[in-house]
Amino acid sequence: MYWCACALLFSGVWSVSPPVPDQLSLSGTWTLSSHDGALVLPAEVPGCVHSALLREGLIQDPYFRFNDVSYRWIALENWTYSTTFTASAQLRGKQEVELVFDGVDTVASITLNGNLVGKTDNMFRRYDFSIRELLKEADNLLQVQFLSPVVYASERSRAHQSYRVPPECPPDVQKGECHVNFIRKEQSSFSWDWGPSFPTVGLWRSVRLEAFDTLQLQQLSYLPLYNGSGSQWELQVELLVDAVRTTGVQVAFSMSELDLEQAFQTQFLSGRTKKTFTFHIKKNSQVKLWWPSGHGDQPFYMLSVRVFGDGFLMLNRDVKQVFFRTVELIQEPIPGSPGLLSIITASTIIKTKGCQLESPGSTHAFQNRSPPCHLKNLLRSAVDANMNALRVWGGGVYEQDLFYDMCDDMGIMVWQDFMFACAMYPTEADFIQTVREEVVQQVGRLKSHPSIIIWSGNNENEAALATNWFNISTPQRPVYVKDYVTLYVDNIRKIVLKEDPSRPFLVSSPTNGVESEREGLLGLDHVPWTRFASEYGFQSWPSFSTLQPVSVKEDWSFGSNFSSHRQHHENGNQQMLQQAALHFHLPNSTDPLRRFTDTLYITQVMQAQCVKAQTEFYRSSRSQIVGGKGHTMGALYWQLNDIWPAPSWSSLEFGGKWKMLHYFARSFFAPLLPVSVEDDGALVIYAVSDLNVDLKLRVVVTVHSWANLDPVCSRTSDLQVVPGSSAVALYKQPVAALLAGCGRCTRLTCLLTFHLEDGAGSQRGSDNYHFLSSPREAVGLQRANITVKVQQDGAGFSVTLQSSSVAAFVWLDVGNIPGRFSSNGFLMLSRNKTVGFEAWRPTSAAELSRSLTVTTLRDVY
Template sequence: MSLRFLLWFLFIICFSSLPLCNGGIAIDLNGYWLTRSSKPDSSTFEASVPGNIYTDLWRNGTLKEDPYYRFNDVEYRWVSKEDWSFWRDFQVPENVTAHKKVLLKCDGLDTVSSVYVNDKLVGASDNQFVQYFFDIKAALKTSKLNQISVRFTSPTKYAADQFYRHIFDHGYVVPPACPPPVQHGECHPNFIRKAQSTFAWDWGPAFPTVGIWRNISIVAFNTALIEGVTVNTSFESTNNTWRLTVGAYLLTTDTPSKAVLGFDIPELKFTRRQSVDLSAGNASVLLSFDIQEPVERWWPNGYGGQKLYNMKVTVADDGGNMESSKNVVIGFREVELVQDRLQQPNATGLTFYFRVNGVPIWSKGSNWIPAHAFQNTISSDYLQWLLNSTVLAHMNMLRVWGGGYYESEEFYETCDRLGIMIWQDFMFACAMYPTTSSFLASVRQEVRASILRLQHHPSVVIWAGNNENEAALATNWYGTSLAFKTFKADYVKLYVDTIRDEYRKYEIVDGRPWISSSPTNGKLSEEEGWIADDPYSNLYGDVHFYSYLVDPWDWTIYPPTRFGSEYGYQSWESMETLLKYALPSDLSYFGHFANHRQHHQFGQIEMLYEIMKRFHVPSPSDSVEKFAALVYLTQINQAMGIKTETEFYRRMRNMMNPDSSGLTMGALYWQLNSIWPSPSWSSMEFGGKWKMLHYYAKEFFQPVLLSPYIDKDGYFRISLINDHLEQISDQMNIRIFDFTNGFNEKSSINVTVNQKPQTASVVYEETVQSLVKRSGCTGRIANCFVMVELDGNFSTVPNVLFLGSPKNATIRKASIQVKGISPVHQSSRTFEITLKASAIAPFVWLEATGIQGYFSKNGHIQYQEVDVIRFHANQDISAGELQSGLKVMSLMDIY
């Protein structure tokens, strides 16, 4: 035993027994444990709880390198194929066993385990997402040291065993058996209830983790322990009163008892006490209160403030001795998923949008995937940076994708504070699933645990049953058509009869909407027996759209959907990020490392094809230099593609096509964050650096946006999108530039524009022929671009429309010099960077190597000789430090 472990162990013995309140006791079992594999020759070493076996082995030195380094995701796969045991000694106070109930509280066991206290089996787990409570009173010793051990079965071995057992017992295969070979993954993740992406995904590695990944403790009580609290709020306009409905879910003793529940919201001077009769084993109490004090509403980002209230829920015995309490942060708001028949004559379909506090919300945001394969390595600073970056980009919604995790408390608390609405998937993705009685029982536990932990957060506005499984079944992704009735029955049994049924036990009617899948046709899917004829319909529900061998800059290829909940293009992460996990010699576009990290079939070819639609492919002799140039082009291509698609969706806010498509009310691009350094659809690199896409999102998600485009009928048009709740009136500037004409405008027009609240419409149109003729761009139209902006009370970032592809334009190579860097108001975190260019420079890209932060704009066109850009650092730095790390380039620097 190491000295560090011994000192920690003595500290725990002396100081870890903490009262829950007056009557209960909680003993923290987190910290350093011991672990070893089941192999006879395995060594014993320290483990960290919460944690996982990979990081334990890396810390111990058994794994010599960062698991993310080069090809270690495959080299270290042996870890997940072994069984592992974790154990530690602990001591309990003499009075613990005097309590009527003593439970081992396991917030996260990953995944299949048997739990022993003093060699007595006290419980077992088979679901990473369940909070388990095991009765350990009879196994405890108060006069000597106790030992707890958790013995885990290999997740890959368990999943394979369940897969083959299902074939033997039920006579059919539940697909897909394995991920595509390009993902270098493990098989049968749909047979184990853990994060599906830990077996590999098209953007991430296979690291099937094992360990105690969330807190573990002992709790003792005599009356009841609060397991979870649910909260619903509704506003009664007739008497200006909020109705607060609180559900308290309690673990109780083995005999019925009486208790007093307390509810306190200090800021509202709200206090209530309620006597209740508790049944044996567990109990639930649902109470409603009217609050007439002035209450501030919680609003999504961009629509108002995010007022939060602290509510304390307590339970005491009938003698007044308090035993358990739980503090929850709540927000007063109403949320609806509006699926109404269209009011326009002869229109077909339903709307699909969120209404919060009676206000229609245009949902702007992205999709969240796991921030790391090893959840215990995600620091608070990193999580805060990722989420704060959404607000900096004017987002108001994130979809927590269904193949990862129900995220940490800090994640949802931060989204509450920032006004980021959460579309929460249940953790089922891209697969059919078994529906054995044991599997469904485990799923019911998962739903209960997840709802009781997360439901009270005002940021959580919808729950979806799965990711893409309705579409997978409807369109035969996995060859299920020959046994469609069987798989449809399994689908309904899992998502409707089990998940929805369990969900409704803890969510009052109309409290938060639930849909069966994403994408889905919503109400129409339900009417069609939960599997729509066309889950990708533009007339109902939400849509996922991907198409790769296309020109991403062409807006006409995109579907006029009601709600775009997934869409995207890949790009590579920067050389700065990649070189932390690869050798320079690894970095060749079609080399072994690139092909290994590219988990999307044909992804390298698709990105290259998309690039060639608009750019020449650079051909320097040095493979690393060429790779760097292609990285830059993939980021331009991704940013321009998502910009084009998102602006199209925003223009369609009030527009309905003759076939009733359109009326789009949401755009959540795929995806926000990256799980490891690789090519992916993310707008932020692993580590938090913004890609060009995130800078573009900061602009195309502005609450007021001018969107120029060339329509199918040969007209140049500009739409004005206004998300504000008030009308806007401003001056619009339209300027045309020619790459060969220096910094001088070819022509300009000023127009007064008006837009009603929460609307989008065309505010300017002119034939392209007229535009070109007036501006004198008739020589080579590709040389010209249009820049539009509002210049007044609602000033906007200039938006650019290229009149042709850059590869067909004559563009001078611009020399861009950094003429000065100075702090803003003596700040050590915000600096002004003055750039001087010798010619118009498209796609100017700045990097602050080694410094985390963001620029006020990036990836832009410098159309004036001198430009000033701000850099906001996340830590104190000097102007000299920024100067030494600053790099600037533009498009022609790669040729």
């Protein structure tokens, strides 16, 4: 790490009237026109062409049926955004005026009053241009002329003559555009195996003028640095400043809660200057740390920054939240194992569990159509499912500030990819230069967030090159390895380590970390019994209420053109049914609509079961090494959210509705959980604990008959100490011996449930279940007669179920009423069960009762 010494104490007498910078927002309604002027319409900024066309009724919902293909022409056009504005005398009287674009999507030329101001080629960069001399009082004409991103990417690819940069195009099943790796734009916008091809064009973030006389603060960031050997906290504060002229100043910092008051004498050079100030925190023992969700609070401190010079206060800025936390990626050899221990820690050793954000962390393919309430609901759904980590995936966008602010406040750890995914990339000088600026800006913008715990250079590009996804010949391989090292190591990693010494950096995700580096950065052995599972999952379809608004009656079958069109993963629909058929009877209703909705249901059951099994396997492996494998210290499944209504690996549907998987995640990510496996005919039950305390626990196993609601028998293990942050086997018995003392139970007629108890007989943590055979082979499972009563329950609602028999995977659905149940997709092994419902809009018990449907496994065949 890099450590700095402190400098001068603040002194002197200054005026308290700072020069006031002027800002003029240019966001709002602009004019949008096609290249030939045939289309002229209003367009909101921030926004994009698709949104503007939709708002004016010139296109239908882009998500409706086959419109993703029908509206391909939009991205093949060149478009121009125009606006006029008045520049006041006060603004024009400032020494400097900058035109600032927080996000331009993507390739554009910018003119002001007919003068070329500059060009853009990177969606992920902030652009600013000095324009004071071009301004006039009224009718200033600002134009942003966009090139088609599809045509631009194709032209850049053709200009790359020496060798191909794969993949040239996505698979046909994705119905996408080609050469997305040649443009610094959201990679998934050209299509992906879960999303549509909507290569957006527009001003996707705010536009404004900033005017000032002396100094303008462009960015304020901070890093807390901890010297473990000296138990000493230091705070590194960085100011990025634009100065009209070279100016000597004093920069004063204060943090009253920690008795911090310190000043530095420095100089800001004419132009853009970055200055870093580092000082010690006096009350080290009283610094409160930021903790991930489930392990503590997220306290913060107020930091005040003031800049004095030229006889007056030039800058006065408060940073609302300054957090203190440490983070470390531990990669250490394990005795007797060829692998390394891999764990990300934040303030202490924390087992990382969660999932990964598809495309943007926002909830829509069009960035401006994701309101803050949807984003909050997305993150709250993650926390409420006992997740403490999310991965921002490298094929989307660097998320908006609000996303990271919410993660800070909620205690969500963020694995942050840089925006490169599933491809090789060119390394021409101009491409590398725009990437360098992108990385500097994004690290500078994001590094103050305690939620970000690790940087990753890309998504899957190490695996793609190491295992030759793109059929690169052996003689050509060194060329691509050189490009890989140039982009991710010589540039991105070098910049990140310089700009942010407080976090670890991985060259790729997934990776073998330091072992990959020993193998020339291309690790060949990515084993399933991993130290840290950064991506795994299984597909399902969303519910009918999510699909219905974007489809028509003829689409409502699994064999329809619509169902085939929406599936962007090769043979994905067949894979889901093939997997489901191994464990369940497939739906066979003679009513086509019922068969379709039942099939949607069975794909969600299968997805939930698959991800449950794999996650519980990883969690139970945290304390064991078998054949050099195991000791799994983190699990991030793919994926959290959808950006359109379609089949995918997500646990949240488009709009935020919880799939069955998300309800399961609430249980299999519980801090304290019993997990079962069968080993050579023996049932083994582990107690998995993410708690920071030791507990004395035992397992209670209950045997149930598929044919009867009354339990058959139960077994209890001895009390045993379960250390915090461990997985301990508490129970082991041959299944045959277990069943031998339980009447006439066989593997086909019975199933098991189990939970953990403490010495007082109180249940601790979630309960769980174990099928002794595939449910399709279950003998005695009947179609349950379930009655339901919905009641208002304070601010929420309660749903009481009464069942005549055992019911598997009981699924409650209220159609298009947004909200979630406290439990869903459960086994009903009792006559009565009550769950809660949290509505996300005003509703009533009567409306819920009318909309509520109940589906069980036995109902679908």
